[in-house]
Amino acid sequence: MPDSSTDGPGGRRRDPPGGLQAPLWRSIAVYRFAALVYVAVLAVRNLNDYAHPVAGVVLLVVMTGATVAGGYAYADPAWRRWPLLLADLAVVLAVVVAAPRVVGRDMLDADVPPPSVAWLAGPVLAWAVSGGRRRGVVAALIIGGTDLVARERFVQGSLTGAALMLLAGIAVGHVARLAVIAEERLQRAVELEAANRERERLARGIHDSVLQVLALVQRRGAHLDGEAGELARLAGEQEAALRSLVAGRAPTGLDRQEVDLRSLLGRYASATVSIAGPATPVPLPAAAAGEVAAAVGAAVDNVARHGGGRGWVLVEDDGSAVTVSVRDDGPGIPPGRLAEAAGQGRLGVAQSIEGRVADLGGTVRISSVPGGGTEVELRVPRGGPEV
Numbered sequence: 001m002p003d004s005s006t007d008g009p010g011g012r013r014r015d016p017p018g019g020l021q022a023p024l025w026r027s028i029a030v031y032r033f034a035a036l037v038y039v040a041v042l043a044v045r046n047l048n049d050y051a052h053p054v055a056g057v058v059l060l061v062v063m064t065g066a067t068v069a070g071g072y073a074y075a076d077p078a079w080r081r082w083p084l085l086l087a088d089l090a091v092v093l094a095v096v097v098a099a100p101r102v103v104g105r106d107m108l109d110a111d112v113p114p115p116s117v118a119w120l121a122g123p124v125l126a127w128a129v130s131g132g133r134r135r136g137v138v139a140a141l142i143i144g145g146t147d148l149v150a151r152e153r154f155v156q157g158s159l160t161g162a163a164l165m166l167l168a169g170i171a172v173g174h175v176a177r178l179a180v181i182a183e184e185r186l187q188r189a190v191e192l193e194a195a196n197r198e199r200e201r202l203a204r205g206i207h208d209s210v211l212q213v214l215a216l217v218q219r220r221g222a223h224l225d226g227e228a229g230e231l232a233r234l235a236g237e238q239e240a241a242l243r244s245l246v247a248g249r250a251p252t253g254l255d256r257q258e259v260d261l262r263s264l265l266g267r268y269a270s271a272t273v274s275i276a277g278p279a280t281p282v283p284l285p286a287a288a289a290g291e292v293a294a295a296v297g298a299a300v301d302n303v304a305r306h307g308g309g310r311g312w313v314l315v316e317d318d319g320s321a322v323t324v325s326v327r328d329d330g331p332g333i334p335p336g337r338l339a340e341a342a343g344q345g346r347l348g349v350a351q352s353i354e355g356r357v358a359d360l361g362g363t364v365r366i367s368s369v370p371g372g373g374t375e376v377e378l379r380v381p382r383g384g385p386e387v
Contacts, residue, residue, distance in 0.1 A: 021129065025129060029070075032067050035119040039115050040064075043056055043060050046103075059098060059102055059115055063095060063119060066088075092143060096146050114151075121165050123139050128173035131173070139169060144162030257286055260282060261293065262315060273303065280317075284322060292322070292356070294352070296313060300313065312327045319382075320381060364379075
């Protein structure tokens with residue numbers, strides 16, 4: 001995971017606000033200090049029974065210093081790397097090896113716990129949080145195996161401690177890995193949301209400028225005759241259509257919920273365009289539905305521009321795919337006209353219709369007979385790629 005920590009006082013690094021791993025590291029620090037208090041109480045209680053009481057005091061001081069230094073070092077994300085992890089493990093292993101000798105064989109046989117009990121699990125937790133289950137299991141096996149060898153006796157208590165460390169490494173490592181995944185996804189979601197807001201801001205500015213130009217053309221040419229008047233009328237229609245599209249814009253790609261395609265196509269219904277579909281909803285992912293609706297809108301626009309007659313939109317849903325047919329009773333498309341338009345750089349059909357549907361994994365079929373109208377059939381499979 002990339003280091004996204006920020007600088008704190010004194011140049012130290014600190015976890016970013018809202019980071020999901022920071023609470024885990026704080027919990028480890030709390031555990032280690034709590035475990036130190038526990039073993040200190042046990043040591044003071046049993047110190048007179050130790051084979052080497054002075055060494056027991058020295059060992060307790062070493063454990064206290066290691067706990068304080070580890071808590072300070074792990075608080076800085078820049079230090080949570082292999083040198084610190086290995087040093088932490090080495091100190092704990094040294095304490096684990098020395099503890100039985102400090103207590104003495106007779107006291108161990110009498111079930112007097114060594115000073116390392118409970119405190120030795122610190123590196124297991126640290127390794128698990130830093131690297132997940134596998135790293136936590138490795139640390140647990142190393143410390144648990146060393147503890148068993150150092151005690152020189154395999155009793156149920158020592159085996160239980162090793163098993164508990166192993167389970168802690170697995171559980172904490174799994175939680176830590178989930179936290180990393182969640183934090184990465186949250187970061188991506190925040191970045192996508194910011195990018196989407198910027199796109200919407202730019203789109204609003206572009207739409208506003210286009211709408212103003214269309215409105216100006218419509219007002220200035222409304223009283224003119226001939227082609228100028230027709231241009232003004234078309235500008236007014238496109239302004240109304242664009243305003244409707246902006247006001248009823250389909251959800252963005254960040255919204256993965258399904259929407260009813262019929263509700264998006266309803267905006268294209270008019271006195272000259274009829275829309276028919278199933279009585280039940282036609283659900284599609286929001287982004288896919290928006291692209292299909294935009295492709296249908298481009299086909300309907302071609303009906304108004306070139307057909308000059310009525311248009312019909314038919315929506316069909318067979319479960320595995322959604323098919324939308326746009327048909328008109330206009331003069332039709334002359335043979336080779338689409339290829340000629342593409343060669344001239346007029347890519348309305350190629351990009352607005354075929355390109356959108358192709359991105360969804362679908363197909364477009366155009367049937368046209370001169371004098372017999374045109375039919376554009378868009379078929380989008382439900383298993384197609386997301387956009």
